[in-house]
Amino acid sequence: MIGRNVIGWNVIGRGCRMASARFALQLSDRLYASWQVARRALISTLYSPGIYVISTLTLLAASTLVLNNLAFLSENGLLVLTRPFFLPAFVCGVILSLYLSLHATLQLVREREQGTLKVLLFGPVDGVSFLLGKLWSHSILYGLAAVMVVLWAVVLGQMTNLLVQVDLIGVMGLGLLANGGIVALGLFVGAWGRTARTSLIVLALVLLLALIAQFGDQALVQMINQGVGQANRQDPVRFLRAALDGLHGLILWLSPLAQMSRGMDALLVADGAALLWRAGAIIGQTALYFFGAAWALKRGGP
Amino acid sequence: MFDTPKPSGIMSVIAEVENEDRFYLDPFPSHPALLMQPGATPLIRTEQLCKRYGSFLAVDNLNLHVRPGEIYGFLGPNGAGKSTTLMMILGITRPTSGRVEVLGQPFDGTSFALRQRLGVVAEDAWQYDEMTAYEYLAFFARLYHVTKPGSVIQARLERLDLWERRHLLVGGYSRGMRQKLNLCRALLHDPELLILDEPVSGLDPNGIRQVRELLVDENRRGRTILISSHILSEIEQTAHRVGIIDRGRLLAEDSVAGLAARLGGGQRIELELSAPASDLSHLLVAQPFVQQVVEQTPTRWLIVCTEGDDVRPELARFLVGQGTLVIGMRQVESSLEDSFVTITNAAVRAWTERDWAERDWVERDWAGV
Numbered sequence: 001m002i003g004r005n006v007i008g009w010n011v012i013g014r015g016c017r018m019a020s021a022r023f024a025l026q027l028s029d030r031l032y033a034s035w036q037v038a039r040r041a042l043i044s045t046l047y048s049p050g051i052y053v054i055s056t057l058t059l060l061a062a063s064t065l066v067l068n069n070l071a072f073l074s075e076n077g078l079l080v081l082t083r084p085f086f087l088p089a090f091v092c093g094v095i096l097s098l099y100l101s102l103h104a105t106l107q108l109v110r111e112r113e114q115g116t117l118k119v120l121l122f123g124p125v126d127g128v129s130f131l132l133g134k135l136w137s138h139s140i141l142y143g144l145a146a147v148m149v150v151l152w153a154v155v156l157g158q159m160t161n162l163l164v165q166v167d168l169i170g171v172m173g174l175g176l177l178a179n180g181g182i183v184a185l186g187l188f189v190g191a192w193g194r195t196a197r198t199s200l201i202v203l204a205l206v207l208l209l210a211l212i213a214q215f216g217d218q219a220l221v222q223m224i225n226q227g228v229g230q231a232n233r234q235d236p237v238r239f240l241r242a243a244l245d246g247l248h249g250l251i252l253w254l255s256p257l258a259q260m261s262r263g264m265d266a267l268l269v270a271d272g273a274a275l276l277w278r279a280g281a282i283i284g285q286t287a288l289y290f291f292g293a294a295w296a297l298k299r300g301g302p
Numbered sequence: 303m304f305d306t307p308k309p310s311g312i313m314s315v316i317a318e319v320e321n322e323d324r325f326y327l328d329p330f331p332s333h334p335a336l337l338m339q340p341g342a343t344p345l346i347r348t349e350q351l352c353k354r355y356g357s358f359l360a361v362d363n364l365n366l367h368v369r370p371g372e373i374y375g376f377l378g379p380n381g382a383g384k385s386t387t388l389m390m391i392l393g394i395t396r397p398t399s400g401r402v403e404v405l406g407q408p409f410d411g412t413s414f415a416l417r418q419r420l421g422v423v424a425e426d427a428w429q430y431d432e433m434t435a436y437e438y439l440a441f442f443a444r445l446y447h448v449t450k451p452g453s454v455i456q457a458r459l460e461r462l463d464l465w466e467r468r469h470l471l472v473g474g475y476s477r478g479m480r481q482k483l484n485l486c487r488a489l490l491h492d493p494e495l496l497i498l499d500e501p502v503s504g505l506d507p508n509g510i511r512q513v514r515e516l517l518v519d520e521n522r523r524g525r526t527i528l529i530s531s532h533i534l535s536e537i538e539q540t541a542h543r544v545g546i547i548d549r550g551r552l553l554a555e556d557s558v559a560g561l562a563a564r565l566g567g568g569q570r571i572e573l574e575l576s577a578p579a580s581d582l583s584h585l586l587v588a589q590p591f592v593q594q595v596v597e598q599t600p601t602r603w604l605i606v607c608t609e610g611d612d613v614r615p616e617l618a619r620f621l622v623g624q625g626t627l628v629i630g631m632r633q634v635e636s637s638l639e640d641s642f643v644t645i646t647n648a649a650v651r652a653w654t655e656r657d658w659a660e661r662d663w664v665e666r667d668w669a670g671v
Contacts, residue, residue, distance in 0.1 A: 025414075025415075026414060029414035029415075030414070033414070033445060036441070036444050036445050040430075040441055044430075044432060047432075114428060115424070115426055115428035116428050116429065116430055118394065118424060118428060119422075119424065119428045119429075119487075120445075121394055121411075122392055122394070122417070122420070122422035122424070123417055123418075123420075123422075123442065123445055123446065124414045124417045124418050124445055124446065125445065126411070126412065126414075301389075301394060301395060302394060
């Protein structure tokens with residue numbers, strides 16, 4: 001009886017070892033394939049002007065915000081301004097993420113339309129490794145841009161005597177996570193969409209909706225506080241704000257950018273637990289969109 | 303209730319295949335790979351493979367066997383289900399039912415190890431236009447873990463006359479050059495099994511010859527090749543066996559010569575006549591030794607005669623007796639194209655008749671009610 005049990009456990013043990021070895025082999029194959037896909041996508045993107053144009057525009061926008069900060073300092077006769085690069089870095093992160101998300105969607109849909117995805121899938125690349133490659137390449141691109149933004153902040157800080165704090169790296173790190181989520185959302189839309197135009201329109205609408213819900217209710221709060229719509233309780237602006245509030249609550253759980261915004265609040269008050277919670281939420285959103293995209297790709301075929 | 307007549311000729315071939323009572327002829331008994339592996343496990347085996355899109359049955363209980371070391375020609379009219387079958391074999395499309403085995407193992411497209419052993423050329427030349435041919439192949443060489451990629455790429459490009467143009471962007475390549483580049487890509491990693499969908503489409507005659515020679519060479523080295531093509535003359539010259547598919551069903555599977563032999567159809571005689579009489583074809587068909595008359599042009603006719611003795615003297619006598627001036631007469635071999643057309647047309651006829659018979663039966667049944 002004991003002998004039989006031992007044999008049974010041995011068989012189960014060998015089965016488990018074989019299964020884990022196969023899984024490890026599959027994982028290493030998948031990682032290798034995804035790196036090759038990422039490498040190709042990265043080279044292709046770095047050789048095209050789009051990323052340079054958007055990086056320049058992003059830095060110009062951020063520089064304008066810094067100039068505003070300087071004007072605010074001189075107008076109010078202040079000597080110190082805490083975190084002058086916080087908002088510009090956030091804006092950089094948002095613009096870059098939105099661009100990279102559209103770029104990832106376009107790359108996926110184009111590969112599908114041109115049939116190059118099919119050729120990859122004939123070989124040692126599957127849907128997951130292909131999407132992983134796209135995610136990697138766009139994360140690396142964001143990482144490069146983030147380094148550039150930090151360098152820009154350091155140089156500008158030296159030139160203007162504005163304080164560059166270490167938590168700027170935290171903002172860009174949070175942005176890197178949020179970028180992963182937004183790119184995964186782009187891949188999700190691209191995997192469902194059949195044509196480049198449809199996918200881009202759908203993604204642009206989704207992102208616009210997220211941005212409206214995120215910033216729209218703040219604007220409406222300001223409007224209400226400034227006296228607009230104070231005349232009566234039936235004012236449509238109040239209803240609009242309530243609706244946007246609800247939408248914002250929903251989008252908070254769906255938009256990595258909304259989570260990033262909350263994460264930055266946590267950074268400002270140095271709340272480590274809240275920051276970790278927001279980072280975890282972004283990773284969860286990324287996983288949700290990524291596997292949704294993989295499922296759509298498998299279901300719809302190349 | 304109704305006596306079913308015993309099928310003959312092409313109908314027997316179709317019936318035989320439908321009953322899964324296929325027999326195979328070894329077309330090239332001298333082919334070493336075939337001789338070495340009698341009864342070896344097929345490198346591609348599909349069992350009762352079905353694919354349904356809504357109410358449309360694209361592939362219907364397909365049982366395909368590609369043996370090790372052979373070149374298998376997969377033929378069928380447009381929309382016959384060839385590409386769907388290939389996509390299912392490659393694990394890109396999931397079958398509605400049935401089973402696919404590739405290289406002796408069940409395959410659903412998830413095994414990276416199995417994919418490494420396949421080389422695939424798809425019908426459309428899909429490439430990254432912004433890359434040069436060399437970069438394109440280098441990318442795939444890395445993907446397939448090719449050792450010494452530089453020398454392998456050079457050898458492959460030189461074989462198909464693309465080495466000189468290796469630094470040109472693929473976007474500037476002609477369709478034929480793209481197709482050659484696809485072949486180079488499929489052969490980079492020395493795959494055991496090559497699956498080619500229309501490999502010579504878009505190629506000029508020299509290119510077609512080059513590809514044909516390449517495929518024959520690769521096959522001599524033991525590589526198994528499945529070719530799906532519309533260019534029947536190419537299949538005829540390269541394939542050891544062919545499978546003909548229509549409406550998702552495998553209608554026939556044999557060697558080219560085997561198919562012609564099994565189809566029967568007798569001798570084929572091509573006639574060149576000077577101003578034949580309008581009723582001559584009717585008179586010819588009435589002759590006991592004539593089965594069919596095909597007027598290819600007003601003066602060039604193909605006469606399908608009964609099997610057996612040479613009927614040319616008898617035919618000549620008849621024509622002279624009718625006062626027809628015969629300019630030329632020659633016996634022609636039955637080609638793969640003839641077999642293809644005969645088999646697919648007969649199948650369509652059979653299905654149409656069956657459909658009508660079924661409809662007729664249903665109508666009678668309703669009338670009875």
